[in-house]
Amino acid sequence: MTDVLDTPTTAAPEPQVRDRADVRRQVKLVVVLALVLLAEVWFKLQIDDPTVYQLFKGARSKDNLPVEFDGTAVSWIAVALTAVALLLAVVNRYPRGWAGVLIAVVVGIGFYGAFLMWAYADPSGTFAPAMTNPIPGTIRIATALVFGALAGVLCERAGVVNIAIEGQFISGAFFGSVFSSFAFVSLGAIPVFWCPVFGLLGGILAGMGVAAMLAFFALRYHVDQVVVGVVLVAFGYGITSFLLGQIPDGREDQFNNPELLQAVDIPVLVDIPYLGTALFGQNLLVYLAYLSVPAVWFLLFQTRWGLRVRSVGEHPKAADTVGIAVNRTRWQAVLLGGLFAGLGGASFTLSTGAFDKEMTAGLGFISLAAVIMGRWHPVYAALAALMFGFLRNLKDQLSILDEKVPGDLLSALPYLATIIAVAGFVGRVRAPAADGQPYQKTD
Numbered sequence: 001m002t003d004v005l006d007t008p009t010t011a012a013p014e015p016q017v018r019d020r021a022d023v024r025r026q027v028k029l030v031v032v033l034a035l036v037l038l039a040e041v042w043f044k045l046q047i048d049d050p051t052v053y054q055l056f057k058g059a060r061s062k063d064n065l066p067v068e069f070d071g072t073a074v075s076w077i078a079v080a081l082t083a084v085a086l087l088l089a090v091v092n093r094y095p096r097g098w099a100g101v102l103i104a105v106v107v108g109i110g111f112y113g114a115f116l117m118w119a120y121a122d123p124s125g126t127f128a129p130a131m132t133n134p135i136p137g138t139i140r141i142a143t144a145l146v147f148g149a150l151a152g153v154l155c156e157r158a159g160v161v162n163i164a165i166e167g168q169f170i171s172g173a174f175f176g177s178v179f180s181s182f183a184f185v186s187l188g189a190i191p192v193f194w195c196p197v198f199g200l201l202g203g204i205l206a207g208m209g210v211a212a213m214l215a216f217f218a219l220r221y222h223v224d225q226v227v228v229g230v231v232l233v234a235f236g237y238g239i240t241s242f243l244l245g246q247i248p249d250g251r252e253d254q255f256n257n258p259e260l261l262q263a264v265d266i267p268v269l270v271d272i273p274y275l276g277t278a279l280f281g282q283n284l285l286v287y288l289a290y291l292s293v294p295a296v297w298f299l300l301f302q303t304r305w306g307l308r309v310r311s312v313g314e315h316p317k318a319a320d321t322v323g324i325a326v327n328r329t330r331w332q333a334v335l336l337g338g339l340f341a342g343l344g345g346a347s348f349t350l351s352t353g354a355f356d357k358e359m360t361a362g363l364g365f366i367s368l369a370a371v372i373m374g375r376w377h378p379v380y381a382a383l384a385a386l387m388f389g390f391l392r393n394l395k396d397q398l399s400i401l402d403e404k405v406p407g408d409l410l411s412a413l414p415y416l417a418t419i420i421a422v423a424g425f426v427g428r429v430r431a432p433a434a435d436g437q438p439y440q441k442t443d
Helices: 002-006 020-045 072-090 097-120 135-157 165-186 194-220 225-245 276-280 284-302 304-314 316-321 326-350 363-373 378-401 407-422
Strands: 051-055 067-070 130-132
Touching (some): 051 097, 135 194, 135 284, 135 363, 135 378, 165 194, 194 225, 194 326, 284 304, 284 326, 284 378, 304 326, 363 378, 378 407
Parallel strands (some): 051 130
Antiparallel strands (some): 051 067
């Protein structure tokens, strides 16, 4: 009897209270995935003839002929994948971290496939358009966005808001064209290959020049950094339009006819089916973008200089206390960011042709959105830039399908994604604590 009385009783477990953020996350996932699932089902039910044509191998392929296939399986696989993800979200088993990102990517690819099946099926006329590989166009557009995103990451990690990426883009595009054109005409003895290199130098100098003005007013005179950035964007557009108008008639070849960067194939890798030419048959700027992302990551997170940059962006007073020159470090980060933004601007003219006063088309602001969506991390920001490049390329690819997909809606896709990004839909993001805050040393 005593043993029975002395036996401790096990208390009933208290019910766990879920965090509000976790509940919001689940609701958001369920709503989004449900909408995606409904859209995919609608896409499939709207198809009468599922026969579509694809030309994914690219124009440089030896057997460059459209391939006919039935898109039914693609549509239903997309529906199944989204349904599984929705079920995980409903029972609150949708994973976090890389596993969750991977599921989101798979669902996104499935949605893209279902959308393409609907868009290219049931052609209305005698012409049946073929789906083409989206990777080359995405890389071409995203190159400038990646450089701009890296510029934004470097500046904001140091505590300087860089709204002026668009101004650096337009300036780099103009001076990249001028330097390349002038080298081709005036230095005819040098190999043609070096003319675009001079263009890259012009873009770098222009980008760093605008960056120097941003640093001068923001760090030296403590002018509001957002205001300075907006003014520098207007200045970039104004000065390049003025200088373009000063080119005499008949002298365009000397000042605005850049020698384009030529594609350079990387042996072995270029032979990979479907991906090789798209990724490894590109020009020098694309390869520089590939290398710049890990390089900036290494600088920020694996070097003493990167630690100093991050410290002055998070707690400049503490950094000053241990002997770090806050404003000098910020100057360095802003100028290095200007170098990358100038390369991004030069890509507009050295990859496509003559400078036009509105050719950057607001992509600098999309680069800034990629910085926010990428949580001020160089790798994530580059991935966000790729996503924006993909959406912009999608608009170009589907422009021939205006009867099914309104062209105005396609044109708005990158900007809708930008609004979603800056509105915090990607989750709670935190900028560097001292971002946008000037620092003045006190005794």
